[in-house]
Amino acid sequence: MVPRTNILGKRVGKIDPGSLPAYVASGGFLALRKALTLQPEEIVHEIMAAHLIGRGGAAFSAGFKWAAVRRETARPKYVVCNADESEPGTFKDRYLLEGDPFRIVEAMAISAYAVGANRGFLYVRGEYPLAYKRLAHAVAESRRAGYLGLNLWNTEFCFDIEIYRGAGAYVCGEETALFESIEGRRGQPRLKPPFPTTNGLFGQPTLINNVETLANVPDIVLNGGQWYRTLGPLTNPGPKLYAVSGHVRKPGVYEATMDLTLQELIYELAGGIPGGRRVQAVLVGGAAGTFLRPDQLDVALGFDTLRTIGATLGSGAVMVLDDSVDLWNVLRRVTRFFQHESCGKCFPCQLGTQRQAEIVTRLAAGNVHPGDGAALTDIGLTMRDASICGLGQMASSALLSAFSQFSLLPREDEL
Amino acid sequence: MTETTETFTYDYPAIEAIVTRHEAKGRAGLLPCLQEIQAFTGWLTPDICQLVGRRLDVPLADIYGVIDFYTLLYREPVGKTIIRVCDDMACYLNGSEEVLSSFKKWLGIGPGETTPDGKYTLEVHPCLGYCDLAPMAMMGDDVHGHLTPDKVADLLEVK
Amino acid sequence: MTEEVRCTIDGRMVSVPAGTTILEAARQVGRDIPTLCHHEALTASGMCRICSVEIEGARTLVPACATVVREDTVIHTRSERVDRSRKVILEMLASASDVSEAPDILAYAETYNADLSRFADGEKRTYDIVDDNPFYIRDYNKCILCGRCVQACGTDMQFTFALTTAGRGFHSHITTFFDQPLPESVCVFCGNCVGVCPTNALQPKQEWLLEQGANWDEIRAQTKKPRRH
Structure with missing residues (x-):
């Protein structure tokens, strides 16, 4: 049995994403209403109890973040929704933003109430014009109908949301780079510590969550953390969105619990490989992810299960490559991506993404020099160990995993 | 000032109005302010930046650094419609190279260039996040998926 | 009285006032850590990463210039990961820019066995010299x-x-x-x-x-x- 769920995407494609009445009629804003009858601490407790793991890629416990921001005494506090989805192969947040924008508005309001914030910022990727339009409409409609603004449901709680549009920089998905961007600066990551929970947007305590993470919140509030933990494996509970692309018959976003195997996702949900081809490799987690071999398709797509085979789930992107593909052409694009998107702040990534892309481009053209393997390993490990942010730390991940999974490099003694 | 000899055809009061709307936010209004102006003018000229810098209280050099950082902000003239062709992994696996060649062929320009009539600028863009529609491209704000060389010709109305 | 924090740097117990950076603490006990972007009069930006050191249990290396000593941490100013990072950063720097008049970089290259011509095939950043003022x-x-x-x-x-x-x-x-x-x-x-x-x-x-x-x-x-x- 494929463990499909229909929680996060229950409204996507079913109701008019521009209609507030349709959202309310399908149970919208019930969770916010319930939340406002609870103590903020109770909500944080439910998020903790749910064991909600952040869906942005870093897989950090959402409950810990919420509790940390809740504890801060400095005022004001802010909540931020990170809708700057830009990991290659990832389009699951766009699916939610375009298909159920009011849900994100509601979830942000709940998170603000829980941590004690009154202002929210929603930073949506610049290349998502439709998502932006629908979010802007959802925020305006919610405000007009009194779901945002002063004294919601005659409580003390006041909350409103400002939307920012990204301007074309993958690195702004990194939380501190995103803050810099909202503050009108070059989107370069800050040194951590201090962390956003204490010194975030405008230097204030800030709760920042990914779109999909927030999308889980209303159902947790309505049904409780215990209910949530019954969904899927105990260690990685809850529904997960998987974005499937590449050589499959039905690319798209699929929702399931995290005991779903790669085999099931590719063959039962995404329709298998077209053209009578076979799987050569699967890139899980996008450009910052890792390659898996065809004999590893029985792995369950959870954060912990993938870790045991040296891979990462990341944002949940699954890209399937059939046996006709020249892997070097894919690796060339992976490294070109990081070369283009490095912000240039720290030296390992600024220089390493450039040199890595140059060497891989040369190798893709069949021009091998002695020492290439050692050079790419040295550059990759240096970026991993010494870069400021996740971009640089992961910029060699797919490449080095490809080297360890497939025999791509000629042996030095054959040169 | 360098290159202030450009003749501006835009509506200056409209730009003033945009700036006024973002003024109270100071520097936090910079990105939305520049984005809204650019939606109007196509690109950000030195004198627009001077106006924005003065009113939002942001140093001019910083504004330039910001514009030059973000790929969707332009400090040089661009075509009326910007065509962004995705050639990252998922689109490549589904034939983006052919799609890109047909854009190049029909427009007669390479990536980073603008057609002589000023209608189109062509760009190869990093993954645009529409991998389920691969291979795809954006023309302005419009998303076009499952592209083929034929569809490209239709889009550009060259047939 | 400022609070004191203790840590171990290269096997030596060190006690420093709270707020001291790893770089300062290491120098107090005679362990020199190379720096490039760091300058006494400027805010530590932690950009060059040449001062990266290893803290036991930490996932990545940390910049010594911008990291405050925390109680009971075990710090290594030299390790396989540290030395590799420094060496490769120096090698990549020399392939991108003209470092012939940067004495620190040349000296560090000796210390860390950096082969400054290792990435010589790579693109160099080249510019015309800007001579636009009398100063x-x-x-x-x-x-x-x-x-x-x-x-x-x-x-x-x-x-x-x-x-x-x-x-x-x-x-x-x-x-x-x-x-x-x-x-x-x-x-x-x-x-x-x-x-x-x-x-x-x-x-x-x-x-x-x-x-x-x-x-x-x-x-x-x-x-x-x-x-x-």
Whole structure:
């Protein structure tokens, strides 16, 4: 049995994403209403109890973040929704933003109430014009109908949301780079510590969550953390969105619990490989992810299960490559991506993404020099160990995993 | 000032109005302010930046650094419609190279260039996040998926 | 009384006032850590990562210049990961910029066995020398993007804001508003940027002319201050 769920995407494609009445009629804003009858601490407790793991890629416990921001005494506090989805192969947040924008508005309001914030910022990727339009409409409609603004449901709680549009920089998905961007600066990551929970947007305590993470919140509030933990494996509970692309018959976003195997996702949900081809490799987690071999398709797509085979789930992107593909052409694009998107702040990534892309481009053209393997390993490990942010730390991940999974490099003694 | 000899055809009061709307936010209004102006003018000229810098209280050099950082902000003239062709992994696996060649062929320009009539600028863009529609491209704000060389010709109305 | 924190640096117990950086603590016990972007008078930006050190249990290395000592941490200023990072950063730097007048980089290269020609095939960042004012020249071929000049021009010293980093990634570079010549910018020629430049990318014009073999009359003619009207 494929463990499909229909929680996060229950409204996507079913109701008019521009209609507030349709959202309310399908149970919208019930969770916010319930939340406002609870103590903020109770909500944080439910998020903790749910064991909600952040869906942005870093897989950090959402409950810990919420509790940390809740504890801060400095005022004001802010909540931020990170809708700057830009990991290659990832389009699951766009699916939610375009298909159920009011849900994100509601979830942000709940998170603000829980941590004690009154202002929210929603930073949506610049290349998502439709998502932006629908979010802007959802925020305006919610405000007009009194779901945002002063004294919601005659409580003390006041909350409103400002939307920012990204301007074309993958690195702004990194939380501190995103803050810099909202503050009108070059989107370069800050040194951590201090962390956003204490010194975030405008230097204030800030709760920042990914779109999909927030999308889980209303159902947790309505049904409780215990209910949530019954969904899927105990260690990685809850529904997960998987974005499937590449050589499959039905690319798209699929929702399931995290005991779903790669085999099931590719063959039962995404329709298998077209053209009578076979799987050569699967890139899980996008450009910052890792390659898996065809004999590893029985792995369950959870954060912990993938870790045991040296891979990462990341944002949940699954890209399937059939046996006709020249892997070097894919690796060339992976490294070109990081070369283009490095912000240039720290030296390992600024220089390493450039040199890595140059060497891989040369190798893709069949021009091998002695020492290439050692050079790419040295550059990759240096970026991993010494870069400021996740971009640089992961910029060699797919490449080095490809080297360890497939025999791509000629042996030095054959040169 | 360098290159202030450009003749501006835009509506200056409209730009003033945009700036006024973002003024109270100071520097936090910079990105939305520049984005809204650019939606109007196509690109950000030195004198627009001077106006924005003065009113939002942001140093001019910083504004330039910001514009030059973000790929969707332009400090040089661009075509009326910007065509962004995705050639990252998922689109490549589904034939983006052919799609890109047909854009190049029909427009007669390479990536980073603008057609002589000023209608189109062509760009190869990093993954645009529409991998389920691969291979795809954006023309302005419009998303076009499952592209083929034929569809490209239709889009550009060259047939 | 300031609170003291204790840590272990290369096997030695060290006690320092709370708020001390790893770099300062290490120097107190005679363990030198290389630095490039760090400057006593400027905010630690932690950009160059040459001062990276290893803390036991930490996932990544941390920049010693910008990391405060925390109680009971075990710090290694040299390790396989540390040495590799320093070596590779130096090798990549030398392949991108002209480091011939950066004595620190050359000395560190010796210490860490860096092969400065390792990535010689890679693209170099090349620029025309900018000679647009009587006071100093800008040779960005030598720039390693440490960012000190931008900091000195901005909130760390001068509050003039004539300089910025533009571009991004490998093609980041230091420039002015729309690349305008310095005399047309808000630059007040305070010289602070020249003072903090570690690689001679920014150099007093007289000195530069002397190196070019100019005689005193030529130097005087070319470095005359513009008359104010």
